[in-house]
Amino acid sequence: MHVKIRINGKPYEKDIDPRLLLTHFIRDLAGLTGTHIGCETSICGACTVLANGLAVKSCTMFAVQADGVDVVTIEGMARDGQLHPLQESFWEEHGLQCGYCTPGMIMCAHQLLARNTAPTDTEIRDALGGNLCRCTGYQNIVAAVRSAAGKLKREPRIAAGD
Amino acid sequence: MIAHNFEYTVATSLGEAVNLLQKHGGRAKIVAGGHSLIPMMKLRLAAPEFLIDIGRIPELSYVNKENGKIRIGALTTHYVIETSDAVARGCHALADAAGLIGDVQVRNKGTIGGSLSHADPAADYPASILALDATIVALGPKGERQIPASKFFVDMLTTALEPNEIVREIQIPLRSGRTGSAYLKMAQKASGFAICGAAAVVELDGSGRLSNVGIGITGVGNHAFRATDTEKALNGQKPAPDLLKKACESAGKGIIALDDIHASANYRLDLARVFSRRALEAAIERAG
Incomplete structure (x- = not known):
């Protein structure tokens, strides 16, 4: 099937098998390997991207379902060489160790901050309930999202891919 | 994979x-x-x-309030239901259930029509759908058909839908006067699915007596069911802690409970008693 999917503002047109998952389209056909594949069973959240503004697990969506959809991945967060405040805050607050879960964490946190500009710690934890991290114990991830919320409040900024 | x-x-x-x-x-x-x-x-x-x-049919995603009912399109996502003011005001137990499904990403994509059609024995919606006396509207080759929730869940992963029928809408009758509803669950830690989920709906008359009590339980049996004996024991009574506790003793009566690595059958039946009581308490509190 012929599909056209915009990723971070750039259109990718490909002929694909209907069974190709969106996550494989992003990684293998678009070559954007920032989106990670973790559990492949809709649990870990490492493959989270935004599809038409909604955080989704790209391992649980066929690429054909994303025909005509605007996708934003972790590569679409920085703009003009400058990290997005969420990326900065994960760096500053040590919100990662191995970094495998980080792209999914950031995309899901991005969705949270679009819906709730001043989340409590409980709301941050609820929002990231579908993203697993095996290194950090989550404390610094919560701190990073809290810090990013403060930064975005002081200086609102959209991601490059939005 | x-x-x-x-x-x-x-x-x-x-x-x-x-x-x-x-x-x-x-x-x-x-x-x-x-x-x-x-x-x-x-x-x-x-x-x-x-x-x-069917995920691209835009007119199937809606929450409307009309003619004493809340009408929800089959493609309405869990997130939309979770955050809908109309659902929270008219049938809080459904908003509770939507908000407890999976995680944010799942709720952004999953739909009420899909979840009900799939009829997972541990899904959240069925308890609320049963307690709220919802009607499922299905479209098939012969046109539309209305299926009461009490007839919809037939067995594990099996509904009353015919092979060529698709859920089009869910209708929930609105109650008037002092009324409240709630859904609570014990989730399996890793998957988030309900080991036991209970929904309760109550109405309170002028003298503070319970009427039209509805209790739905999911996760415990092969399919969600209504706790009819508990409902009967409560109608016409004034809610008191002892009464609720006693009435909920029969919440899983006659049910062959699921028994697996996550919970034994006896534990599930105990959860049915405990969570139906807690859901009732929450519903009564919301009724004010």
Whole structure:
């Protein structure tokens, strides 16, 4: 099937098998390997991207379902060489160790901050309930999202891919 | 994990999807949000030859309040239901259930029509749908059919839908006066599915007596069920802690409970008693 999917503002047109998952389209056909594949069973959240503004697990969506959809991945967060405040805050607050879960964490946190500009710690934890991290114990991830919320409040900024 | 290959069609209307189902017989499956079907396809527990995508029919996603009912389109996502003011005001137990499904990403994609059609024995909605006396409207080759919630859940992963029928709408009658509803669950830690979930709906008359009590329980049996004995024991009574506790003793009466690695049958039946009482307490508090 012929599909056209915009990723971070750039259109990718490909002929694909209907069974190709969106996550494989992003990684293998678009070559954007920032989106990670973790559990492949809709649990870990490492493959989270935004599809038409909604955080989704790209391992649980066929690429054909994303025909005509605007996708934003972790590569679409920085703009003009400058990290997005969420990326900065994960760096500053040590919100990662191995970094495998980080792209999914950031995309899901991005969705949270679009819906709730001043989340409590409980709301941050609820929002990231579908993203697993095996290194950090989550404390610094919560701190990073809290810090990013403060930064975005002081200086609102959209991601490059939005 | 790669699904078995299939042919993919985007349906532009529900009628077209019904026609395609007829054409392909048992070889086709409907997909909407895909959050029940796609994991099963990846595990090859399901291998449809044809996938009919109804997820792009925009007019099937809505929450309307009219003629004493809340009407919810089959493609309405859990997130929309969770955050709908109309649902929270009219049938809080459904908003509670929506907000407890999976995680944010799942709630962004999963739909109420898909979840109900899939009829997982541990899904959240069925308890609320039963307690709230909802009606499921299905479209099939012969037109529309209304199925009461009490007749909809037939067995594990089995509903009263005919092979060529698709859920179009869920209707929930609005109650007037002092009324409240709630859904609570004990979730399995890793998957978030309900080991036991209970929904309760109550009305309180002028003298503070309970009436039209509805209690639905999911996760415990092969399919969600109503705790009719508990409902009967409560109607016409003034709510008191002892009464609620005693009435809920029969919450799982006659049910052959699921028994697996997550919980024994006895534990599930105990949870049915405890969570139906807690759901009732929350519903009574909301009734004010």
